[in-house]
Amino acid sequence: MSTLTEPATGPHTGSRSADLITRLREQENRAALVGYLPVGYPTVDRSIEALKTLVDHGVDLIELGIPYTDPVLDGPVIQAAAQGALDAGARVRDVFRVVRELNDYAPHVPVLVMTYWNPVLKYGPDAFARDLAAAGGAGLITPDLIPDEGADWIEASERHGLDRVFLVAPSSTPERLRLTAGQSRGFVYAASLMGVTGVRNEVGSRAEQLVADTRAAGAPNVCVGLGVATGAQAAEVGRFADGVIVGSALVRPLLSDGPLPDDEWAVRLTNLAEVTEDLAAGVRSARASAPADTPAGAKTTSGEAL
Amino acid sequence: MSDVKLSDVSGPYFGQYGGRFVPEALIAALEELDTEFRKAADDPQFAAELQRLHREYTGRPSPLTEVPRFAAHAGGEQGGVRVFLKREDLNHTGSHKINNVLGQALLVKRMGKKRLIAETGAGQHGVATATAAALMDLECVIYMGEEDTRRQALNVARMRLLGAEVVPVKIGSRTLKDAINEALRDWVANVETTHYLLGTVTGPHPFPEMVRQFHRIIGEEAREQMLERTGRLPDVVAACVGGGSNALGIFNAFLDEKSVELRGFEAGGEGIESGRHAARFSGGALGVLHGARSYLLQDDDGQTLPSHSVSAGLDYPSVGPAHAWLHDLGRATYEPVTDDEAMEAFRLLCRTEGIIPAIESAHALAGALRIGQAAAAEGRTGPDGQPLLLLVNLSGRGDKDVATAARWFGLLDGADNVAAEELERQEGRG
Ligand SMILES: Cc1ncc(COP(=O)(O)O)c(C=O)c1O
Numbered sequence: 001m002s003t004l005t006e007p008a009t010g011p012h013t014g015s016r017s018a019d020l021i022t023r024l025r026e027q028e029n030r031a032a033l034v035g036y037l038p039v040g041y042p043t044v045d046r047s048i049e050a051l052k053t054l055v056d057h058g059v060d061l062i063e064l065g066i067p068y069t070d071p072v073l074d075g076p077v078i079q080a081a082a083q084g085a086l087d088a089g090a091r092v093r094d095v096f097r098v099v100r101e102l103n104d105y106a107p108h109v110p111v112l113v114m115t116y117w118n119p120v121l122k123y124g125p126d127a128f129a130r131d132l133a134a135a136g137g138a139g140l141i142t143p144d145l146i147p148d149e150g151a152d153w154i155e156a157s158e159r160h161g162l163d164r165v166f167l168v169a170p171s172s173t174p175e176r177l178r179l180t181a182g183q184s185r186g187f188v189y190a191a192s193l194m195g196v197t198g199v200r201n202e203v204g205s206r207a208e209q210l211v212a213d214t215r216a217a218g219a220p221n222v223c224v225g226l227g228v229a230t231g232a233q234a235a236e237v238g239r240f241a242d243g244v245i246v247g248s249a250l251v252r253p254l255l256s257d258g259p260l261p262d263d264e265w266a267v268r269l270t271n272l273a274e275v276t277e278d279l280a281a282g283v284r285s286a287r288a289s290a291p292a293d294t295p296a297g298a299k300t301t302s303g304e305a306l
Numbered sequence: 307m308s309d310v311k312l313s314d315v316s317g318p319y320f321g322q323y324g325g326r327f328v329p330e331a332l333i334a335a336l337e338e339l340d341t342e343f344r345k346a347a348d349d350p351q352f353a354a355e356l357q358r359l360h361r362e363y364t365g366r367p368s369p370l371t372e373v374p375r376f377a378a379h380a381g382g383e384q385g386g387v388r389v390f391l392k393r394e395d396l397n398h399t400g401s402h403k404i405n406n407v408l409g410q411a412l413l414v415k416r417m418g419k420k421r422l423i424a425e426t427g428a429g430q431h432g433v434a435t436a437t438a439a440a441l442m443d444l445e446c447v448i449y450m451g452e453e454d455t456r457r458q459a460l461n462v463a464r465m466r467l468l469g470a471e472v473v474p475v476k477i478g479s480r481t482l483k484d485a486i487n488e489a490l491r492d493w494v495a496n497v498e499t500t501h502y503l504l505g506t507v508t509g510p511h512p513f514p515e516m517v518r519q520f521h522r523i524i525g526e527e528a529r530e531q532m533l534e535r536t537g538r539l540p541d542v543v544a545a546c547v548g549g550g551s552n553a554l555g556i557f558n559a560f561l562d563e564k565s566v567e568l569r570g571f572e573a574g575g576e577g578i579e580s581g582r583h584a585a586r587f588s589g590g591a592l593g594v595l596h597g598a599r600s601y602l603l604q605d606d607d608g609q610t611l612p613s614h615s616v617s618a619g620l621d622y623p624s625v626g627p628a629h630a631w632l633h634d635l636g637r638a639t640y641e642p643v644t645d646d647e648a649m650e651a652f653r654l655l656c657r658t659e660g661i662i663p664a665i666e667s668a669h670a671l672a673g674a675l676r677i678g679q680a681a682a683a684e685g686r687t688g689p690d691g692q693p694l695l696l697l698v699n700l701s702g703r704g705d706k707d708v709a710t711a712a713r714w715f716g717l718l719d720g721a722d723n724v725a726a727e728e729l730e731r732q733e734g735r736g
Contacts, residue, residue, distance in 0.1 A: 069478065069610040070595060072490040073329050079477055092607040117327055118594045122608030144594075146333060149325050169331035171497065176333060194331055195495040 015163050016110040016138040017061055017186035021221045021242050024060065031238035033283045034223055035059035035276065036114060036247035038067050039098050040090025041081040041254065046265065048101050050254060050272060055106045057273045058280025062102060063141060063245065066095055066115040073143040075198030077248040080255055092119050096135040103136035110138035112165060112186070117145045120153070129156035139163025139186055147183035154183060165189050168214055170206040177217035187221035187243060188214050192228070199248045200227035208240045234282030244283050249275055312561035312637065313522070318511030321634060323627030326510040328490070328597045335497045340512040342413050347519070352412060359408050360523065363441070368524075369393045370531035375658035380675045380696070381682025388693045389674055390540070391661070391700040392528045392556060401664065401702030402524060402552045403434040403505060409520035411438040414501045421445040421500040425489045427454055427482035427548070428619035428666060429461025430702055431505030436470035438503075446470040449488040451481040454618045461706050479612040482622045486596050506549025507626035510597030514627050521555025528697060529559045540697035541688050542567045542677055546669040547640060548584075548619045550626035552701035557638060565689075567639075570629065571673035573615030574642030584613035585642035586625045587633055595624040601633070616645040616710065617665035619702075647672040649714050652704070664702030665710065674698045 021032050035054040040047050051062060067085035071078065099111050113132060120128045120140070132140070139162040145153060147166055157164045163186030168177055171194060181188055190211055193204025207224050214222045224237045225245030234244045253271040260268065318324050326336060346352040360366035370390050374382070377389040394402035414422065422444050426432030432448040439446035448465050452474040455462050465472050478484035486509075493502040507517045525543075532540050543560055545553035547570040560566040575583030583589060586601040593602030595610060603611040603623035615621040632638040652668035654675075655661050663671060674696055681687070681694050688694050704711065712718050 070483065070487050072487050072596075073494065075491070076477075083477065086609065118602070118604065118610075119608035121592075121594055122604065122606070143329055144327050144597075146326065146328075146330055149327055167330045169329070171331055171334040173334060173337075176330070180330065191329075191331060194497060196491045 014161060015186045017112060017163050017165075018221055020061060020110055021187060021223075025242060029287055031241050031283045031286060032060040032223065032243040033058060033234065033280055034061045034063050034225070034243050034245040035250050035279075036063040036065060036245065037250055037254075038065035038078065038081050038085050039095050040067055040085035040088060041251075042084060042256070042259065043088055044090060044094050044098065047085075048098055049269060051098070051102055052105055053269050053272050054250065054276055055102070055109050057276035059276060060109065061243065062109055062111045063114045063247070064095060064098060064111055066092055066113060066119055068116045068119060071116060073196050075196040075248060077199065077251050077255065078197050081251045092123060096131050099132065099135040099137045111136070112138050112141050112163060114141040114143065117142060125152040126156040126159070129160040129162055133160040133162055137162070139165065141165040141189060143167060147179055150183065157185065167191055168210065170194055170204065170210055172210075174213065174217065177214050181214060181217040181219035184219060187223050188219040189245065190214055190222050190224045190241070192224050192226045192237070195226060197226055197247050199229040199252060203227055203233050203237055207237060211241050231278035231282030234279045235286040238283040238286030244279070246279055249279070313558045317515040320514070320628045320631035323598065323600050323630040324511060324514055325599050326597060327594045327599065328510045329494055331494045332497060332510070335493075336510055336512065338417065339413070339501075339516075342417050343512055343516050346413055346416065352416075356409055356412060360405070364398045364404050364408065365396065366523070367527045367531070368396050370528060370535060372535070373655070373659045373661075376655055376671075377678065377696075379654055379658070380678025381680075382678055382693075386687060386693050387678040387681055387696060388536070389678065389696045389698060390532065390535070391698050392524060394524060394552065394699060394701050395661070395663065395667065395703035399430070399434045399437050400705060401430040401434070402521060402555060402699070403431045403702075404437070405523060405555070406505065406517050406520040406551060407431070407434040407438045407503060410501070410503050410516070411442050411444070414444065414503070415442060417501065419499060419501045421447070421496065422503050423447045423449065423489050423492050423500055424503045424505055425482060425485040426450050426461075426505065427485070427621060428617065428664070428702075429454070429458040429465070429706055430619060430664070432470070432472070433461050433464045433468070435503050435505070436465040436468035439470060440468045447492065448472050449475055449485040449492070451479070451485050452476050453480040454482065454485070457710060458618055458706055460709070481613070482618065483595070483610060483613075490596070506551040507554050507628060508549045508596060508598055508600070508624060514598065517551050518554045518558060518628060521551050522558045524552065524555035524699065525557060525559030528556060532695070532697060536695055538689075538695070539563055539566055540695040541565070542569060542694070543697045543699075544569045544571065544670045544673045544677060545699040546570075546620060546666050546673075546701060547572045547625060547629060548622050548666060550629045552699050554626060554628055556697070556699040557632070561632075561637065568632070568637065569673055569677060570638055570640040571643045571669045572625070572640055573613070573617060573620035573669060574644040574647070575614040575616070577644055578642060582614035583642060584615045584621050584623065586623065587640040588642050590623070593624070598624070598627045600624050600627045600630040616648065616714070617669065617707075619664070619666040620669060641673065643669040643672045649711070651675055652711065653715065661700070662704035662708070663700055664704050665707045667699070667701045670698050670701070
């Protein structure tokens with residue numbers, strides 16, 4: 001494997017997501033809330049409104065999905081939104097416009113693009129990295145690209161200073177955890193359970209161990225996703241993870257069978273804001289009741305932030 | 307690389323194709339499978355057990371049948387072209403698919419997994435998998451595009467008779483590619499107890515290599531049978547190419563024989579210019595789908611394009627990475643055959659030889675007609691003016707396709723035809 005990367009440590013790593021996660025850990029003693037929505041659902045303009053709603057109500061980091069015809073790591077909710085976005089004419093290049101608008105709106109919120117590999121391969125990994133960096137994007141999350149197959153992407157992301165978020169799963173061997181931790185930049189995405197995205201009643205019981213193992217394998221930042229839907233779950237995960245990733249639970253309030261009139265869309269945004277606030281409260285309460293295990297000088301926020 | 311025989315090249319890459327473009331969650335299972343596959347390959351007991359099943363259960367070796375009345379239409383009126391069919395249609399369950407299924411099922415037994423999942427298009431792979439599950443007492447779930455459950459209803463019933471659960475997939479284009487998506491999602495969630503019995507030479511490593519390995523018996527038998535029957539190797543080998551397993555299985559024994567021309571026939575659907583086809587080598591470009599880098603039907607954004615074919619088994623937007631590699635090497639050539647051409651060849655084989663082929667296999671038969679007719683027109687022969695020997699892989703039988711053929715040729719009357727037209731109208735929407 002390539003020896004391009006050193007695990008990121010300390011502040012100002014050049015990684016926007018790592019810097020943010022580090023700051024939240026050190027200054028607020030909490031996990032980052034990472035919120036997913038797809039570009040172009042139900043339309044590009046409305047997806048921008050929904051993303052701004054996430055930012056306004058407590059999401060720290062945006063995971064922006066590129067809709068894809070064959071999303072094998074997504075469950076029914078995100079599949080439906082991706083299909084809806086494609087049916088409405090969403091294009092890959094729309095992602096750059098959305099990233100740019102989000103950056104103008106909230107420069108402090110890093111935007112990572114979540115994409116299956118083929119759209120990037122088709123665009124050209126270097127051209128994609130160049131255009132994403134130019135738009136102000138922070139990097140990529142690649143659910144079906146493992147570091148072993150990622151030489152082109154590792155090179156392009158280095159050249160353009162972008163984060164590379166690879167995934168680990170409860171089935172990953174210690175050897176693969178080391179490989180993935182070493183090749184990731186920003187954070188490592190730990191799948192809380194064996195499965196696809198979706199809203200579930202409980203977070204995988206293997207998540208905490210996986211986070212510990214991934215850290216031991218050399219990853220400074222490990223965020224947990226798959227199945228987190230409620231503030232209570234966010235609090236549970238936020239206790240041990242550096243970030244809590246939520247997708248289906250944010251997409252679900254937006255799903256509809258057909259185009260919505262403005263007033264009904266406004267109701268959907270209100271619902272989305274409520275779900276987001278619940279999750280944001282979750283990550284903020286996660287460590288408040290635990291014995292203060294904070295770096296010297298950092299103050300706990302004891303939930304009063306909300 | 308230079309002294310490795312083409313027939314023995316191993317994964318994960320075939321040239322620039324292949325690889326493992328799948329979620330990390332599956333990597334441990336793929337590693338386990340790869341290890342078990344390689345252990346089994348060195349284990350004479352595994353080989354003996356598979357051989358016993360081939361002989362006593364599947365009915366191998368499958369016969370080689372010369373078809374002179376069919377050959378007469380392939381430029382062979384004067385005996386200048388001889389056509390031989392490798393009769394995979396006579397295998398238990400009706401197609402070549404059983405070869406791979408029995409091999410993988412034995413591996414599953416060794417790994418101690420209790421549950422099989424599989425995708426199916428035409429239903430042949432699903433039937434073969436359900437069969438092996440019944441034989442070896444394994445739980446079995448088959449994913450099948452809703453569109454395909456309709457056009458291959460008979461095979462849905464067969465799978466259920468065999469005790470499998472058939473899950474119609476109602477998202478995307480509702481065909482084979484979507485069935486594979488759903489099977490992969492199931493596998494990610496249940497990988498610790500479940501084996502994904504992938505049905506062709508696509509997917510992440512080690513599937514392309516492993517499935518080739520379990521089908522190479524087709525070519526090895528055919529090679530012996532041709533030598534025995536004619537005293538020499540065939541001049542041309544023809545096969546249909548969906549994912550590419552039957553084609554690779556028969557090609558493999560001839561890859562290192564420079565004199566043998568290898569011709570693959572993919573689904574030209576309603577014609578390349580119509581956009582409704584599954585001709586990856588005519589209309590596709592480098593891409594990644596379902597774990598492998600290969601030729602892919604895709605749009606400018608890298609979104610998978612829906613494929614189309616009268617045969618469900620060829621209706622897939624990508625193709626096995628080994629075929630992409632052989633194509634680029636120039637070792638094999640790939641051409642589209644339209645629905646119309648395939649159905650004409652289908653009828654011709656029924657009428658001239660009393661053999662009803664699968665519509666998939668009819669694409670190879672149409673290819674054989676094309677090759678034979680061109681040879682006759684050009685005065686091409688075998689060596690020293692001997693007849694041209696054409697070996698065609700008859701990958702499956704047409705029982706499952708009788709309803710489609712009856713509609714295509716208008717063989718039903720009255721009320722039946724009205725029902726058939728209604729069905730066709732619904733299918734047309736895809
Ligand atoms: C009879 C028959 N031939 C061919 C195929 C195509 O598959 P492959 O290209 O892997 O041989 C199928 C697939 O369902 C089939 O049933």
